[in-house]
Amino acid sequence: MTDSATSAELTPTVPPITGRPELLARWLYSVAAVIVVMVIVGGITRLTESGLSITEWKPVTGAIPPLNDAQWQAEFDAYKQIGEYQQVSGPAGMTLADYKFIYFWEWFHRLLGRFIGLIYALPLAWFWIKNYIPSGYKWRLVALLALGGLQGTFGWYMVRSGLSTEMTDVSHFWLSIHLLTALFTLGGLIWTALDLGRLAAIPNARPAKFTGMAWAVSAILFIQLLLGAWVAGLNAGLASDTWPLMQDRLVPEFDLAKGWFWAMTHDPYLLHFLHRWWAWVAVAALIILSRKVRPFDRRASIAIHSAFGIQIILGIATVWTGVDLWIATAHQGVGALLVAATAWGMHLIGRTA
Incomplete structure (x- = not known):
């Protein structure tokens, strides 16, 4: 037996890397960065009392803000029906211009949520089709997608909790569920990205x-x-x-x-x-x-x-x-x-x- 043959036999075999873990890790870090921005915008939305300015949830058409005076007035009139306006904003003398300010922050917050959904779901589908996802990671990536969907649902339940003539704010319980789900999702994205990055560097690395x-x-x-x-x-x-x-x-x-x-x-x-x-x-x-x-x-x-x-x-x-x-x-x-x-x-x- 030659020295080269002996060397080959003694060298442990390393399984080849399946998929594109490094690419997926960079993608997850990017999504995580946008979620941090989303949390910041959510904070502004809360602190400016903007969260109840949009009284309906329209997943598709809601991405387009009012485009003319009549549409703006209709949105403002809907806002006037809830307790926040009747007990707080209205007596404080809110004008249509004031309403447009708080509307912007809630609309932008929701728009970011839609954007995160797109930059996660569409690449995930592409990576799935191209077989870029390493073995054992598909279920985790789908679970993170589901968490994103829950985040949007919890956000609407949070808003809905404040849409009455008695309430002047959203439920702090729903607010905490909404925020903590976002932070849990952020942690999951970072953890999964780190697992994938390590897999790219060490082919046999375990999560x-x-x-x-x-x-x-x-x-x-x-x-x-x-x-x-x-x-x-x-x-x-x-x-x-x-x-x-x-x-x-x-x-x-x-x-x-x-x-x-x-x-x-x-x-x-x-x-x-x-x-x-x-x-x-x-x-x-x-x-x-x-x-x-x-x-x-x-x-x-x-x-x-x-x-x-x-x-x-x-x-x-x-x-x-x-x-x-x-x-x-x-x-x-x-x-x-x-x-x-x-x-x-x-x-x-x-x-x-």
Whole structure:
């Protein structure tokens, strides 16, 4: 037997890469970037009280805004039928020009949702037809598509919850479902893109596992994001413009007349308090995660530290400025980036599990 033959026999065989994982990874990162923009626009929509400006859901024709004065007046008249206008906007003297401003943000938010659907569904169909999707990833990509569909559905249920003469805002429960579904989808896109990128570099690489640490960090971060969504939905950011004290005390007064459960899900003072201090539990968990990640990829550790550091500063600034539009919007946008950075870190740990 020749030396070359012996060498060939001893060299482990590596299965060939099926599909185009690197191409798919770049595509998923692009979709994830647009979702971050979507979260930011959603924050502006919420902070400008624009979410109820469009009272109907028209998946296709709704992409076209009013084109003449009669159409604008019809939309404005529909808006006048709901409680937000009758109890808040109308008494404040809203004009048609004011209405066009809030209409734009809700319309743009919905348009971005449609755009994300197109840039995900159409390439997915093309990759499927061309057999570019590696073995084992089709179901995951379809699941992410389904999440996108749910996101749109939850968005409409959120809007519908505020379309009555009694309500002046959307349900903070539906708002939290809508936002957290977007962030969960973002994390799923990042995770899948990382799996595909690793597969492109290492043909026999297996998908990363979701470890015990990942579950713990996810649970802690989920609570913080949920509290943040409820704070936004109840306008609880306005409960205090001082930090670290509220009402000149560490623990503010809050309403317990209906019990602890109601207070922890509805009272703006208690929710504001919980959101600002649970943040430090989340910080502790993220520090532990980033320290564990550092030996694998220092960039991920820096990304996690930077994201939660900036997020804390923006959160305090949001309070001090009385929920300034652009600072509060940046706070929500960096929250999305924090989710992406955390997914990156958890994925690194899961590679060796």
